[in-house]
Amino acid sequence: MIKITPEDMAKRVDQTNLHEEATEEEMQSFFEEAKKYQFVTVAILPNQIKLAKRVLKGSGVKIVAAIAFPLGSTSPELKALETRRAVEDGADEIDMVINNCALHSGQYDVVKKDIEGVVKAANGRPVKVIIEVSFLTPELFEKACKIAMEAKADFVKTSTGFKRFSGWRPTTVEDVLEMKRIVGKKMKVKPAGGISTTEQALAMYVAGADRIGASAGVKFIEDLKKASK
Amino acid sequence: MVRLNPYELAKVFSTALCQPHTSIRDLTDFVNSVKKYPFASVAVDTYHFPLLFELLKGTEIDAACAISYPLGGLQIDVTADHIKWAVDHGADEIDVVMNMSAFKSGKYDKVKEEMREYVSAAQGKIVKCIPCTDYLTQDEIRRVARIMVETGVSILKTNAGYKQVTKYDDVKIIKEEVGENLKVMSAGGVRNADIALGMIKAGVDRIDSGTPFNVLNTLSTAMATYTKEELETIANRVEEMNRNQPKVRGKIYD
Numbered sequence: 032m033i034k035i036t037p038e039d040m041a042k043r044v045d046q047t048n049l050h051e052e053a054t055e056e057e058m059q060s061f062f063e064e065a066k067k068y069q070f071v072t073v074a075i076l077p078n079q080i081k082l083a084k085r086v087l088k089g090s091g092v093k094i095v096a097a098i099a100f101p102l103g104s105t106s107p108e109l110k111a112l113e114t115r116r117a118v119e120d121g122a123d124e125i126d127m128v129i130n131n132c133a134l135h136s137g138q139y140d141v142v143k144k145d146i147e148g149v150v151k152a153a154n155g156r157p158v159k160v161i162i163e164v165s166f167l168t169p170e171l172f173e174k175a176c177k178i179a180m181e182a183k184a185d186f187v188k189t190s191t192g193f194k195r196f197s198g199w200r201p202t203t204v205e206d207v208l209e210m211k212r213i214v215g216k217k218m219k220v221k222p223a224g225g226i227s228t229t230e231q232a233l234a235m236y237v238a239g240a241d242r243i244g245a246s247a248g249v250k251f252i253e254d255l256k257k258a259s260k
Numbered sequence: 261m262v263r264l265n266p267y268e269l270a271k272v273f274s275t276a277l278c279q280p281h282t283s284i285r286d287l288t289d290f291v292n293s294v295k296k297y298p299f300a301s302v303a304v305d306t307y308h309f310p311l312l313f314e315l316l317k318g319t320e321i322d323a324a325c326a327i328s329y330p331l332g333g334l335q336i337d338v339t340a341d342h343i344k345w346a347v348d349h350g351a352d353e354i355d356v357v358m359n360m361s362a363f364k365s366g367k368y369d370k371v372k373e374e375m376r377e378y379v380s381a382a383q384g385k386i387v388k389c390i391p392c393t394d395y396l397t398q399d400e401i402r403r404v405a406r407i408m409v410e411t412g413v414s415i416l417k418t419n420a421g422y423k424q425v426t427k428y429d430d431v432k433i434i435k436e437e438v439g440e441n442l443k444v445m446s447a448g449g450v451r452n453a454d455i456a457l458g459m460i461k462a463g464v465d466r467i468d469s470g471t472p473f474n475v476l477n478t479l480s481t482a483m484a485t486y487t488k489e490e491l492e493t494i495a496n497r498v499e500e501m502n503r504n505q506p507k508v509r510g511k512i513y514d
Binding site: 051104107113138 | 278279280281282284287305306307308309329330331332334335337338341342345357359361364365367392395422
């Protein structure tokens, strides 16, 4: 039987808060909490990076910036600019949304160059490519993962978790297994979107998720602490 | 004779196509349908924008670009850079989402400064600033409207869409607060003509709908619930809205 400790889980969770209406005070407590629970990262909007940097200084918790979020159909030069500025403000990792329009239009060259632009602007920092599985056929799912791999991104990520898109669905274990089948050991995999229970998080962990994107990280850790008593 | 018809109504309507699965084909088909009516503007993301600009050439429909959309989560200078890019690529109108976190944190001076920066980056083009009224209290809505008046923003666009809904009361209190000093565009939840006519009665200056053809197609059904006198009043108001419409590309339709 696999034993997963609270610490194991914290090391996998990109603790996420992408609420655009969250106040500075709310973000501050969110960062303090992340520090306390020692999540591997916090995933936030670019206009919160500077505050995150101040609060998280010396904590070991890294900062993930959501780029071209959540639509992804940003002009490539602007996406690279967003990335550069996120890095300047203190981002340690980049979660970029793939150019959805180009992907759905069959412009695979554009999709690849768009990711390459972000990878270059990230200047050595890990880049995760969000492919929004809700709207992909199995063929486009595979194509998107392969392009991200060719463009030398580090992770593929299943979804933005932006539930307000009509037709959006939560990420499943099957999505993770399919991603892993496609990218093998060449890339890491991050499921995100709708992972709100500890059971789901554990299932993702066991399925081989290298990171788990969730806003419910604290609950996962608390549940695991209770279970280990 | 009542002068209200889909063609007249379209003049005070904007629309947009910003979905995570919008392809070039989808956008082309959409804009070609939109072009059959004299809509005020169409908005898309920056990646789609150069294509939109081409498709709207020779029409009087403003090409609008959605910036920091729909979360308003970019840094202020990055947002301004996006706006400049859009203007350089021919945007007539900018649909930019306000930094909600700063506003909700009570940093009103910062919000004002931010909007002024967006107006300046837009170099005279129309700026529609989106405060997302769906997430604001009535007091906050009044406050954000008062702030916007001082910044040179042309239009307060209530919401970014994606399940955000604008209430008739949102429009009423904004007009109550700022009168003619700021235009109000209702966006979010205007799915049919019944709601559109309600917005017009509430005092809106322009309306946005993600389903514009459904609005136009349901107009005659919606009109059936009004008296001839009421329809006359609404028709007069639509004419007035059209006359006072801020638009860059074309003249206001005769």
